[in-house]
Amino acid sequence: MAQRLDRINTFLEGASRNRREIISPEGIVLEVDVANHGERLIAFIIDFFFWMLATGLLYLMLALLMVERVSGAVATTIVLFIAFLLRNLYFIHFELASQGSTPGKRITHLRVIDRGGGPLLPGAIVARNLTREVEIFLPLGLFFSQPAVSSGAYFWYSAACLGWVLLIAALPFFNRDHLRAGDLIAGTMVISVPRRQLLAELVATETAYAFSRSQLDVYGAFELQVLEELLRRPLSLETSQVQQQVCRKICSKIGWAEPVPAEKTAEFLQAFYTAERAHLEREQLFGRFRADKSELPAARR
Known part of the structure; x- marks a missing residue:
């Protein structure tokens, strides 16, 4: 099934999705499309923008309420604590409340799921998001803190912090499911869930086009x-x-003699889809299944 969907994507888009099969605890095979690096990066940038906006508004409110009431050291501590709290509560809250989707992931049609096919547990969500502190924010915070050390020591200190961030950021490029460290620890993965239009109306649509059995057999x-x-x-x-x-x-292919106007193309294709689907389902009931146009039905070989 996965190979057939890959052939369809290649035919229509020229490239196949990174698809995986997950077996749920109940033994059900679930086919998922792994989110690619670009999709995840865009989702993170969107979430980072929303988080920065919320943090800036909160800082502004605190500045208006606490101006000249606390010392600089206390204010810095409060700011750092609020930043830590907001960035973690942002991701944890939305992934818990929205079935693994933050606002950025919803915009890019991504979701976090359990790699074992089970339910996405709160512990996994907390673990994958707290790991982001060690992956990104802690080394970046140490880098920008600029400790009072000699120039040579500071160079190696900065190189170590940036090297750690780059090494962790490169991790999704070295595994087939594009997992970051948080996903490896929490047992999760990020998948693409594109929105698709339902085709129920295609099957039920009445049409003026009629196709013969020989045309549908093609x-x-x-x-x-x-x-x-x-x-x-x-x-x-x-x-x-x-x-x-x-x-x-x-x-x-089917020898349709009557020309189809451009404005009627979608209607013709919907009619052909409806007729072809009904024909194949009817044939399959009698044990005649045809995988593609190059294959004769099983009962006719």
Whole structure:
């Protein structure tokens, strides 16, 4: 199944997703798309912006309330503690409340899940987010603290802090599931959950197009899934052009003599999808399954 979906993505997009199969404790096989590095980086940048905005507003309120009431050292301690509290509560709260999605992850359609296929436990969420302190914020905090040491010692001190951050940041590039240290410790992973349009209306749609059995026999299950993925795409100029190309190929293959106007392309493809799906399901009931157009139905070999 995963290989077939990879073929569909390659056919439509020219590249396959990094897909994994996870077996749940109940023995159910779950297919997931692993989030790539770019998606995770964009989600983190969005979350970092929201966190900085919330932190800045809180600091402004505290400055107005506590001006000239505390010393500089106490104020610095309070600021650092609030920053620690906000950045951890931000990620932990949203991942607990939104089934593993922060605002940044929701915008980029990502989710945190348990690698074993079980429920995402609060302990795992807390562990993966507290680990971020050791991964990023602690070494960066030490780097910018600028201790009073000699120039040579400070160089090695700064190099060690930055080296630690770079080493940890590179970890997702050296494992197939793009796991950072927090994911390895907590037993989690980040997956892509793209929003797709439901195709129930495609099956139930009444249409003026009628196809013969010989025309429907031209294609198999793989081609039907390719067409389904295409019809699920959001409407755009690029999608419309691809639909027109696919429509011309289908008309040529099945011998459809009547030309299909450009504005009727989506309607024609939906009608063909509905008819082809019903035909393949009916054939499968009689033991005649066709994987793709290059394969004869099993009962006819």
